[in-house]
Amino acid sequence: MKLKDLRCKEVINICDGCRLGTVADLEIRMPEGQISAIIVCGPCRFFGLFGRGEEFYIPWDCIARMGNDIILVDKPMPKGESRPEGKRKRRF
Secondary structure, three states, rough: OHHHHHHHEEEEEOOOOOOEEEEEEEEEEEOEEEEEEEEEEEOEOOOOOOEEEOOEEEEEEEEEEOOOOOOEEEOOOOOOOOOOOOOOOOOO
16 A cells, blocks of 8 residues: 555544544654554644644554545544633633
C-alpha cells in the first residue's frame, strides 16, 4: 500500500465512534522501514475558514482494522477541555 492510498482514508475511533479525520502523515522507523504511527488531521473548523482542529498521533499498534476507505483505531482520546479547578459554574 502506498502513502497516496492511505491519505484519502477516513479514521474512526471505535472506543467512542467519533470521526477523527483523514491521514495526513506517517511516522516511519528508518533502518527497518516500518510505519510506527499515523498522524491524523482533525476536522475543519467553521467551513474551513479557521484552519483545522488538533492533530492526533496514533501508534500503529492501535489500528484495529483497515478497510478500503476507512481505518478503525482503538485508542481512547481525551475529551474536550476540562474546566479549571478555580472557576466553577454558578447555579441560581
